[in-house]
Amino acid sequence: MKKKFWGLLTLLSLLALLLTTLGGTGNTKAASKTETIKIGYMNSVNSVGLVAIAKEAGYFKAQGLNVKLVEFSDGPSIIAAMKSGSVDIGEIGPGAHTQVAQGNAKIVMFDGLSTSDxxxxxxxxxxxxxxxxxxxxxxxxxxxxxxxxxxxxxxxxxxxxxxxxxxxxxxxxxxxxxxxxxxxxxxxxxxxxxxxxxxxxxxxxxxxxxxxxTSSMPFTCSWIVTPSYAKKNKATILKFDKAMLQAMNYRKNGGKNAAKWIAQQLGLSVSDVKKQITSTEKIYSAKQVVELINNGELFKYYTKQQKNFIKLGLLKDNGKLKTAKNYVMTDMIKKAAAAIE
The missing domain is CATH 3.40.190.10 (Periplasmic binding protein-like II)
Incomplete structure (x- = not known):
């Protein structure tokens, strides 16, 4: 009887251990579950550059993000797609920032200053x-x-x-x-x-x-989301920013595969992409972007741009326009930068 008792006790213990192990494995899988996001870009080197690098270098994957890149012809089309929910995050050139000032989008990441137009x-x-x-x-x-x-x-x-x-x-x-x-x-x-x-x-x-x-009218390029997406998906935005800042450092440091990855996405030759990387946009490192935030220069870029839109008649100052401090998510950018240091 004693042998049967201890045998049964041992069996129960093993079952309990097995269940605990299986439970732990299940929790691990849940914690590491990837999230799919759709990212809109334009068919140009400076638009797709960072996401192409972040995707191919594995920075998105490391953050638990599975990204699907969707091509558009221009910034306003990307904003319209975000409003409809067909993409989550998108890159816009300077002109489409008129819609940001009108409250149609928030900036989750500064990309650089365009020299492409x-x-x-x-x-x-x-x-x-x-x-x-x-x-x-x-x-x-x-x-x-x-x-x-x-x-x-x-x-x-x-x-x-x-x-x-x-x-x-x-x-x-x-x-x-x-x-x-x-x-x-x-x-x-x-x-x-x-x-x-x-x-x-x-x-x-x-x-x-x-x-x-440039000095009087900075042509800023940015990564944006809709205000509702920004409110509901802060954790996702933080992951996105971390990956993008890593890609930014890779690009700034002349990453050897950057041109190849961008060329693959756009269907261009590597030599053409190499010429365009430095000739179509003033690029920055993660540290430099944080410095622009801390010294107030980043807000000045967007503020100058907005004022010039008004002067040119492209944007009407109706007293309801958002300011750079309203629509640039600098706290999120700084938090992401601190996390990758």
Whole structure:
């Protein structure tokens, strides 16, 4: 009887241990469960750069994030997709920040300062300066950086959009329109600007570029979410920021695989991407972004940009506009930076 008793007791103990082990394994799996998020980007090196690096380097995976990248033609389209719920996070260029000021989005990560946008004209149209655009057909992607740089360049020359024939087009249509002669000039960004120059050769003339206005009009690029997403998904945003800041450091330090990963995502050659990484955006490290937050410069970038939107008539100051301190989630960025140090 004693042997049976102790045998039964031993069996029960083993069962209890097994159940405890299985329970622990189940909890571990629950804790390490990955979360899928959809990220919107534009077909350009400076737009997809950080997410491509964060994805391929495994930074997202380390944070328990499974990302699906979705391509869009422009920033306003990404914001519309976020509102509909088809993407969670997206990258926008300077022009789409008008919607951020109107309360339609919050900035979860500063990307950099764009140097990608240019106004390029065809010499065959008799254009050698901004003033020569008077009465000419100029293509823009409405509501984006291209319209911002056109308005800024026109204002500097003492002109407005009423002095030219503005043609609103998709970014994908502008190159063909320039090459076929349907338009005289275009305000657009890379890789479109590069393609136009290649096709027109010596007839392509650059009239203005966003770097001409950096001191007075910073062309900020940002990663954004809707206000409702920001409120409900702080833990996810923190994970996203950690991965992105790691990617930022990798890019800033000249990561050897950065160009290859970006090229794979965009279907471009590695050599083209290498040229564009440094020529289409002023890039930063995680430490530099935190310094910009702490010394107040980051808020100044967004504030200057917003004031210029108002001056150019792209944004109406109705007394209800959000300020940079309202829409840039700096506390989250700093928390993420501290976590990866």
């Amino acid at each position: 240019k106004i390029i004209a065809n010499k065959k149209s008799g254009i050698t300066s901004i003033k020569d655009l008077k009465g000419k057909k100029v293509a823009v992607v409405a509501g984006t950086t291209s319209q911002v740089i056109l308005d800024a360049a026109l204002k500097k020359a003492g002109m407005t959009e009423s002095d030219v024939k503005v043609v609103s087009m998709s970014v994908n249509s502008i190159v063909n329109a320039m090459v076929s002669g349907k338009i005289d000039a275009a305000a657009t960004w890379a890789p479109g600007t590069t393609k136009i120059k290649e096709k027109l050769g010596s007839n392509a003339i650059t009239l203005a570029k966003d770097s001409d206005f």
